[in-house]
Amino acid sequence: MNRRTFPANAAAAILVAALVPGCATTPGDDELAARTTRVLHDSFEAAGEAGLERLDQDETQRSCSAAAGKPLPRDAAAKIEAANLATVRYPADGKLVGDWKNGEKIAQEGRGRQFSDEPGGPVGGNCYACHQVSKSELAYGTIGPSLYRYLERRGNTVEAQRYTYAKIYNSEAFAACSNMPRFGYKGILSEQQIRDVTALLLDPASPVNQ
Amino acid sequence: MKAVLGCVALLAMGIAPALAAQSSTTDEIAKYRAALQDGNPAELWEARGEGIWKAPRGPKRASLERCDLGLGPGVVKGAYARLPRYFADADRVQDLESRLVWCMTTLQGLTAAEALKNRFGNGSGARSDLEALAAYVSSESQGAKMDVPLAHPKEIEAYRIGEKLFYYRGGTHDFACATCHGEEGKRIRLQDLPDLTTPEGARAAYTTWPAYRVSQGEVRTFEWRLYDCFRQQRFPELVFGSDAAIALTVFLARNANGAPFAAPAIKR
Numbered sequence: 001m002n003r004r005t006f007p008a009n010a011a012a013a014i015l016v017a018a019l020v021p022g023c024a025t026t027p028g029d030d031e032l033a034a035r036t037t038r039v040l041h042d043s044f045e046a047a048g049e050a051g052l053e054r055l056d057q058d059e060t061q062r063s064c065s066a067a068a069g070k071p072l073p074r075d076a077a078a079k080i081e082a083a084n085l086a087t088v089r090y091p092a093d094g095k096l097v098g099d100w101k102n103g104e105k106i107a108q109e110g111r112g113r114q115f116s117d118e119p120g121g122p123v124g125g126n127c128y129a130c131h132q133v134s135k136s137e138l139a140y141g142t143i144g145p146s147l148y149r150y151l152e153r154r155g156n157t158v159e160a161q162r163y164t165y166a167k168i169y170n171s172e173a174f175a176a177c178s179n180m181p182r183f184g185y186k187g188i189l190s191e192q193q194i195r196d197v198t199a200l201l202l203d204p205a206s207p208v209n210q
Numbered sequence: 211m212k213a214v215l216g217c218v219a220l221l222a223m224g225i226a227p228a229l230a231a232q233s234s235t236t237d238e239i240a241k242y243r244a245a246l247q248d249g250n251p252a253e254l255w256e257a258r259g260e261g262i263w264k265a266p267r268g269p270k271r272a273s274l275e276r277c278d279l280g281l282g283p284g285v286v287k288g289a290y291a292r293l294p295r296y297f298a299d300a301d302r303v304q305d306l307e308s309r310l311v312w313c314m315t316t317l318q319g320l321t322a323a324e325a326l327k328n329r330f331g332n333g334s335g336a337r338s339d340l341e342a343l344a345a346y347v348s349s350e351s352q353g354a355k356m357d358v359p360l361a362h363p364k365e366i367e368a369y370r371i372g373e374k375l376f377y378y379r380g381g382t383h384d385f386a387c388a389t390c391h392g393e394e395g396k397r398i399r400l401q402d403l404p405d406l407t408t409p410e411g412a413r414a415a416y417t418t419w420p421a422y423r424v425s426q427g428e429v430r431t432f433e434w435r436l437y438d439c440f441r442q443q444r445f446p447e448l449v450f451g452s453d454a455a456i457a458l459t460v461f462l463a464r465n466a467n468g469a470p471f472a473a474p475a476i477k478r
Contacts, residue, residue, distance in 0.1 A: 027367065035367070036374040043454030044440075047447035054381040054446055061379040068377045069392050069407065113382045113444045129398050141398040143390065172384075181383040188382055 033066075048115035060084060064177035077176035085173035087185045088166045096161040096198055103200030104207070106193050107133050113188060125168075125189055125197055130179070133200070134207035143179055150201040151209040164198045252345050252422040252474035255429040259346025262339050268318030277313035279306070279347065290351035291471045294460045296362035303368045305459045307433045308451035310343050329450050330434055333427040344420050344431040351471045356417060358464040365460065368453075372461025375454055376406070385443040387458070401478075406462060413469035416462050421475040429474060432459055 027035060040055050057065065060080050063072070072080070090096065109124020111117050127133055132146035154160040167174055169184030183189040189197070200206050263274045263286070279289035280297070294305040300312055307329075314325040331338035360369055379386040390398060391406040404415035419432045430438075436455050440448045448455055 027370075032370055032374060036371050036378070039371055039453045039457060040375070040378070043449050043452030044446040045449055050381070050444060050446040052446055054444065057378075057380055061384055064384075065374075065377050065379045065386065068373075069388050114441055115444075115447055116441055139399045141396070141401075143393075143396050143398065143403075179389045181385075186382050186384075 048117065049113065049119060050115040060172055060176075067177060072176055080176035081173055084170045084182070084185070085166075087182075088169050088173060089184070090162070090165065091191050091195065096158075096165045096195060097202060098192060098195030098199045100196070100199040100203040100206035100208075102193075103196035103198070104134065106189065106197055107200055108137075123188060125183060125193070127197065135210065136207060147201060147208060149209060151204060151206075154202070156202065156204065161198060161202060164201055165194060168194050168197055250422055250474065250476045252349075252420070252429050252476065255342045255345035255422070256349045256474065257346075258337075259339075259342035259344070262343055263346055268314065268320045268324075270317065270319040272317045272319075274310070274313055274317065274343075276317055277310070279309055286347055286350045288351055288354045290348040291354040291356050292358060294365075294368070294456055294463060295359050296364050303362075303364050303456055303460060305433065305451070305456050306344055306347055307340055307431055308456060310340060310347075311451060326450060330430075330437070331428045338428075341420070341429045341431060341434075345429045345474050348420050348471070348473050352473070354471050356413070356463065356466045356469050356471055358460065358467055360460075360464055368457045368460040369464055371453075372457035372459070375458050376461060381444040383444045385445075387439065387443075389443075406465070409465055409468075412462055412465035416466035417469050417472045418475035418477070420473050421477045423477055425478055 037055075041052065044052060044055060046052050060083065063076065063080060071077075106125045107127035109122055110126040110129060111121060112123030112126075117123075127147070128137055128140045130141040130143040132140040132142075132148050135148055150164075154164065163174075168189070170182040171178040171180035172182055181188060184191070184194055201208055203209070263277075266273050276283045278284075278297075278299075279286065280292055280295050281287075281289050290306055293309070294303050296303050297309065297312075299316075304312060311322060311325045314320045315322055326340075328336045328338045329340050331341055360366055376387045376391075379389075387406065390396070390403050391411075394405040394408070394411065396403045396405075405411035406415060416432075419435055420429050422429050433450055433455055436458055437448045437450070440446075
């Protein structure tokens with residue numbers, strides 16, 4: 001993600017326009033951000049369950065967008081992680097690990113929260129879109145790391161359970177500007193669904209650990 | 211036509227599961243695409259689009275043969291490889307699809323609603339004139355080098371806003387374009403993702419749209435590509451021909467400059 005090869009000719013054209021007086025109508029950064037927000041709000045329509053409020057950013061989304069794929073300075077990253085860690089709500093009954101079989105279904109389910117999805121229909125975690133999870137499912141993506149044999153790496157401890165639950169609940173608590181959705185914080189998955197995915201990763205009987 | 215599609219379906223069914231486990235899957239899919247390229251059903255859309263381009267239509271009974279796509283009225287050859295661009299008559303940057311809508315309303319006297327009817331075909335009954343026209347016009351740029359201008363202040367602004375939008379995270383899932391298209395060699399499930407932050411990635415991706423989508427039985431344009439990406443990003447619905455759609459298109463098309471245009475292509 002560090003490498004950004006901004007096309008040289010595009011950069012040159014923008015630079016020339018910015019430097020030549022009289023044709024310097026190119027906006028500064030703040031103005032550009034304001035125009036981008038206006039363009040966004042003029043370019044989308046509410047549909048299905050997706051209202052225009054989805055275009056409004058929280059502080060984490062704003063900071064990560066502004067970074068444009070480059071790593072954040074260490075202190076800025078730490079600030080995002082601390083703010084997101086503070087949002088994590090563990091189950092009141094202390095039970096962090098559910099049913100891995102349901103977890104597997106949630107990991108396979110790609111529907112949910114799209115404007116095209118049936119209202120009230122299933123909402124999944126779509127884990128396989130980005131991660132290798134069990135060994136038998138070969139159609140897995142590679143945006144995130146492999147989770148196969150997760151238990152072996154993390155250990156079967158309460159700390160590992162708490163970390164795993166919290167990572168699914170709010171990934172930004174541990175990795176600022178992660179590509180992974182904040183499933184609990186943003187209300188994508190329920191408490192029970194997060195327990196079940198935690199079980200998929202940590203239950204010794206789960207195919208992830210076979 | 212039937213023979214072509216039957217063959218496509220058989221290949222798709224046979225190849226996908228058998229080779230999924232192998233590291234050569236991507237190579238095999240590339241070969242499969244190359245084999246299909248000889249009989250791309252997009253040619254049917256191109257032929258229909260050429261007919262629509264030349265037919266007198268609308269209250270003014272005018273054809274689109276006076277439509278200026280940037281190289282002068284009626285010039286189709288090479289036009290797509292130089293779009294989007296600023297048009298003085300509309301005083302805005304337009305991509306092909308929004309330019310076609312502009313010509314349909316100004317030259318032919320259609321309402322915008324009429325021009326935008328069936329903007330995305332549904333794979334059976336509701337055919338899209340815009341998809342057919344885009345197939346025809348873009349096919350006339352095959353082999354032309356991408357040469358998208360960045361001279362007018364509105365073109366430059368669109369490029370810069372397009373870049374901002376590319377990295378704009380939002381919605382329930384925090385997804386931006388860059389979430390899936392910001393690193394090389396990544397995939398979703400088994401689908402390879404182009405890295406659109408490099409000239410190589412932008413060239414390979416942009417020059418293969420519009421494309422015949424085997425899974426949908428339709429030719430899809432770049433407007434559709436953006437529309438459906440935002441749907442999966444859990445954003446609201448992208449408005450066809452909107453400033454955001456055009457700004458992102460300028461950003462990606464300009465980054466593809468120098469590459470030979472190769473669409474309409476065929477994709478899974």
